[in-house]
Amino acid sequence: MQVDLRILRYDPERDKKPHWERYRVESGPMDRVLDLLHTVKWEQDGSLTFRRSCAHGVCGSDAMLINGRNRLACKIRVDQLGRKVSVAPLPGLPVVKDLVVDMEDFFAKYRSVEPFLINDSPAPPRERLQSQEDRERYDDTTKCILCAACTSSCPSFWAQKSYVGPAAIVNAHRFIFDSRDEGADERLEILADADGVWRCRTIFNCSDACPRGINITKAILEVSSAIVERRV
């Protein structure tokens, strides 16, 4: 199948502004958008720039705006999109080159919520026990691959770049609701900030975009409920 592929390109060393380029690409029946990008890069224009590594949706490198929605290029098949495919960098993040965006601030926000187990009591000689129900409690939010599809799809984030964003909240949630963790208070305090959970307007773009199918909005609301319960 011939695909009409349009890519929003920008090379800071040459272009003043981002601009769309068109490519005609032959696509196989099970091809993914990543395959189209590779075809262009390897056969038509080597300067096309994008991140990718695992090629099967587990490393989070290639989140981008595809036909108007954030998705992983390696996880969306061309036949799910039709003959016209448009690809642009993740919205709301500074573009470095072509489809590559600057992730520094995104990871800084991740680090700001203390995304690590806090448990200062002495560890037992064997594993800490955890019931299957307690383990299930935070299962959903352990799946995050830090691809930024969620944060960069959030209209609140577009408007307020200081918003900590859904990805960071997801990763805070993963620890707040882990029965082994003792740092929930600290994290809830951080997320009670004006740029914390309150910026969420339950828009659900994040949940719709998450390639891991995490119910992000639910996680955010569970965190805000926890803050409210603590405060009121």
Added chain:
Amino acid sequence: MIRVSPRSSGRVRPSGSGLEVAVWYVMRLTGVGLFVLALAHFSILHFVFDPAEQTAEFIATQRWNQLIWRALDWLLLMMVLFHGFLGMRIVVVDYVRGGTARLLTLSFLYMLAVLLFVLGTVVIVTLPMPGSAR
């Protein structure tokens, strides 16, 4: 603003405040209140009565003929003021950039809120009840 820890340092100290929790809560409480009051208000004024009937005299003599109506409308006013202005604050903070511009807009907004509070309260309190001596 959430303080972002330096590139790879460990824990950051929390800098949260209770204000946003309160705002969030008030938005929801007044939201529920408004669901009843505002919808009722709109229904009364459009379905029970027709706008054409509601002259100044009508309001003075019929709609506000009992204390309870005035009290309810004042409650509605308070809810709307809190809800509406906190809501607008959200919108302004989202879209008005720059410290000064935002400060000015918000100040204007809060002054408007006070003005509306005064106007609304004055009219509800001072409009003579029917039958009361002028």
Added chain:
Amino acid sequence: MNGAPVTHAYQALVVGAGGAGLWAALELARKGVKTAVLTKLYPSRSHTGAAQGGICAALGNHEEDHWEWHMFDTVKGGDYLVDQDAAEVLAKEAIETVIELEHMGLPFNRTPDGKIDQRRFGGHTRNYGEAPVRRSCFAADRTGHMILQTLYQQCIKHGVRFFDEYHVVDLLIEGGLTRGAVAYRIADGELHVFRSAAVLLATGGYGRVYRITSNAHALTGDGMALAYRRGVPLEDMEFFQFHPTGIVGLGILLSEAARGEGGYLRNADGERFMERYAPTLMELAPRDVISRSMYLEIRQGRGIDGGDFVHLDLTHLGREVIDRKLPDITEFVRVYQGIEPITEQVPVQPTAHYAMGGVPTDLHARVVVDERNTVLPGLFAAGECACVSVHGANRLGTNSLIDILVFGRRAGLEMARYVEGNELPDVPLTAHHRVEDELELLRTRRRGENPNVIRAELQSAMFDECGVFRTKKGLQHVARLIEHLKLRYCQARVEDGGKVFNTDLLDAWEVGYLLDCAEATVAGALARTESRGGHFREDYPERDDTNWLKHTLTYQAEGRPFLRSKPVTITRFQPKPRTY
């Protein structure tokens, strides 16, 4: 062109932020050593995150288990080419390592009484081969993801200094001493020289030399090639594991966990053909055995629809097991094949998966450069890019994750000890010139061949001639081709002449690594005239312990490979025929 580079000084340098690199960095940070981690991807994108099935340790949470049994399975699984002192360390330290992972917060699945859950995995047995045992600790089918996340989180907690998206392009080894590394900052194309007393290579595997592979695009054998170019030998490179269940055409892995949970392999006749090849363990036989059996079925015309694949059958497991224990891989099947595994059988094909070989090290992850295990001071290696050798001729499932962690930790501890007693070495101001010139040429040469073509040719030839089955003729053909491709590579050019985020340049640069790794692999495979584990020579189908119970070491001299060998350490288990 050669300007002054940006220089940094760190006591220790970790190249690679997968499981091996991260645990080493964590250990160094705990010891207060000033450490930098260089990684060409963000740490959370490392391929450790793709590991699905599990990590083994003889915890015995479900049934009796002992580290000796684990050690035996490892040795036998590796077709007795395993260094048994290393296997002993692995099996013993596996237990404390997994417990520590749990203490760090890793969200393992749990047994009803709250302990770490364990499942069966290929080649892991009770009482020296009697029957499968539940030894693989897991977190659904995303164990590697959880390991990577947990270690990255701990590194953040301990303030480890990361240099994300810095591509290491050269090692500084001079006068028999390691002095640091040169890295290319991807964001702006600037070269950075890192001076350091101790350098750890933890750059993962090189599966991308094969056309069909479960490995990430980033797995191009960087660490191995860099060491190889600097005179360090590569050990046992001819042993490359093909995983039986890759998605047809794409190579995306469907974890052995699918069979650990009870999945079957069926041929065109619907027969569970493993009955004929491994009557005891059936689908849970080691991977080399299953991959070969699949190809034998295919050759005998029992591939599905006459094609080169067979079926993985999960339909009898039921929705509950599939959705709860194998959620990710069933999603892969749905997304990438458009098949519903609860009701339909899944077409699978062997996929290039894991490098048993790599940079030779001793038990403390120190790189050794000859058959007498002479240490190269300051250079360390751990993870898939290293060869300790715990996997011998064939790695058992779940043994890699435990390998990268056990030896990643040992590397960190040993590096901390090493930098204590050693000054920061000097680095000449011109240290980066060689690699800078090469990169410049590749970037600015006026005309030349597209390196992507070279890579594609290499990958196809390797898959066809140096894959599951090998012959002298085929190997000679690839060896000649590689020589030829190397010449062409010297004349290649990239299209993107820019400095900012030039992935065109780096992809091309990685083709150079692949060529070196392929060269060593083929050299070893040609020399080894026997069949053992992952290396199967059709012209020498038997294992030959008299001549070949030894490791190969491949060196590069004047651009060509040459071989030496090194004895295998045997302690507890004498070589025996390997049946399952």
Added chain:
Amino acid sequence: MPSAPALLQRFPRLASGGDAHREVLMNVLRYRGREGMVAWAFHRISGVGIFLFVVLHVIDIYLVGGDPRAYNELLAFYASVPGRFLEVLLGAALLYHALNGMRIIIIDLWPTMTAYHRQIWWASWVIFVAVGVPGAAIILRPIWLPILRGIGVA
């Protein structure tokens, strides 16, 4: 209407990140958000709309006491045909905002409902139509009633 990406292509300047406001606007227009995003956009627009009316409305009620004649003049406009259409619009905004506001509150209090937010959204539209259409009919009665009478139906 041309799709947002097509617009971007025609006016490349829109796509550039130079101006923060334009960028926010373009993201909102360009992103093909689903029910949740549409719900939010309507909620915000209706909220601001109602807010503007409330400002006007408090002032006009003040006039009941302050300047009844001015109030009555304004009322004449409210009761006029264009005025009634605006009231329908106001009612629609209020009804939508109220229903969607309740949707948000329900989800807030009971995060499990996030899994069904689309269903709640469509349900709220059912209520919107069921309540809104008769409501609009009542408000617009002075417009259609004379017509019906004119053709002799009523």
